[in-house]
Amino acid sequence: CFKIPSTSMSPAMKKTIGHRGIDPTGETTYKKTTSSALQGAIQLGIAHTVGSLSQKPERDVLLQDFEVVESIFFPSEGSNLTPAHHYGDFRFKTYAPMAFRYFREMFGIRPDDYMYSLCNDPLIELSNSGASGSLFYVSSDDEFIIKTVQHKEAEFLQKLLPGYFMNLNQNKRTLLPKFYGLYCVQSAGKNIRIAVMNNLLPSAVQMHLKYDLKGSTYKRRASAKEKDKSVPTYKDLDFLQDMHDGLLLEGDKYSAVCKTIQRDCLLLQSFKIMDYSLLVGIHNVNQACREQASKESVVGAVDQRRPQGQKPMYSTAIEAIQAEAGSIGSPETEDQTGGIPARNSKGERLLVYIGIIDILQSYRLVKKLEHSWKALVHDGDTVSVHRPSFYAERFQKFMCNAVFRKILLKTSPSKKRRAVTHGPLRKTAGAGPFLMTQTSSNSQHSFLQVSSETKDEPEGDHGKNWKQDFRFQLKCCN
Secondary structure, three states: OOOOOOOOOOHHHOOOEOOEEEOOOOOEEEOOEEHHHHHHHHHHHHHHHHHHHOOOOOOOOOHHHHHOEEEEEEOOOOOOOOOOOOOOOEEEEEEOHHHHHHHHHHOOOOHHHHHHHHHOOOOEEOOOOOOOOOOEEEOOOOOEEEEEEOHHHHHHHHHHHHHHHHHHHHOOOOOOOOEEEEEEEEEOOEEEEEEEEEOOOOOOOOOOEEEEEOOOOOOOOOOHHHHOOOOOOEOHHHHHHHOOOOEEEOHHHHHHHHHHHHHHHHHHHHOOEOOOEEEEEEEEHHHHHHOOOOOOOHHHHOOOOOOHHHOOOOOOHHHHOOOOOOOOOOHHHHHHHOOEEEEOOOOOEEEEEEEEEOOOOEOOHHHHHHHHHHHHHOOOOOOOOOOHHHHHHHHHHHHHHHHEEEEOOOOOHHHHHHHHHHOOEEEOOOOOOEEEEEEOOOOOOEEEEEEOOOOOOOHHHOOHHHHHOOOOOOOOOO
């Protein structure tokens, strides 16, 4: 077991959130295991399991593969199968190794690349890890996130695997988390379960704004403590207040985002999953230029130690949605960072990174009771905990009506008159563009199309220039 000193801590020194805490030296702990010891165990365990798995012949995944759990003991003095180490004895478990190997192959992740990314260099602990009590690590090449998960979450993921497997076979373009591995470190009588996933927010790109959105308005505002952070994670009410005109996308990008969200929500609803969020990271290109950001472009800032051809497929935001990537921005920029080109109400250029997170919450009895209690005190339709079908519908409507909006390119006067007959123009609160709501007969939601207040500008200002503005290298400050 990990040899952890039994130093007593004063009440003032105990800073715990769930299983996450801080020891007297200031190091992060999880279930009283130091972060450095946990990292070491993770890297030793993954290196061993990936290496041993590569010796097994490739074959089709069988149903029983989803239930397999492999275990290996790592004594500190070493053994015939494991190297000596200074972390203390531990046992490492690998869940469904054959199934996860197939998942990784589906996304073009070779075993040596996977092992290199996670085990060659020290993992980077993310300090802004949120209020869940989980620990988050990112691989040194920025490709993978490692997150500690609770027992119920790991158990639920195991049950999801066959359906998850079937969905990935049918549709690799998804905003759902891409799980590449599920493991468990056993030490000192504690089980620390971890999941390896795709990294949604590349560290090489400065995120000027970050949101965790559920489509709920009940207490969905960032706390004062959260707002004090260098890059706070804001919530739904903050978004509605600060970005009341939403994120403006070209028509094909808007349709692709909404179509992908709709498909993913249908799957989550079928599994009775709820309480998930859309994580949104926003890089403001104009703001980066004003701040005299690094002279290197985003392309140059990305870690180049691995060949770019070995990056996981469908792992970026632009790859995850059902749209072609090359219609707006510089192909090089999109290939490297995968941001979705957008604009805000001021016309500033944005790169948006999105993904659905926290999908391992099923609508169990405790959640049913929680919603029933909240509904007695507050409007039941506004709380975040809700039955899966209602949750999915509300989530879709919020994302495709309030968060993302379709920009309306300039059209001829006759087309404008026809468009007005489909729906009334309304002015949003404050100085901003007019919004025209047009309800499609074959759609479950309204498409909010943005047009300019200036009607007599040449067509190129809204069409050609909109596309040309995104053909940029982020050396715009030079």
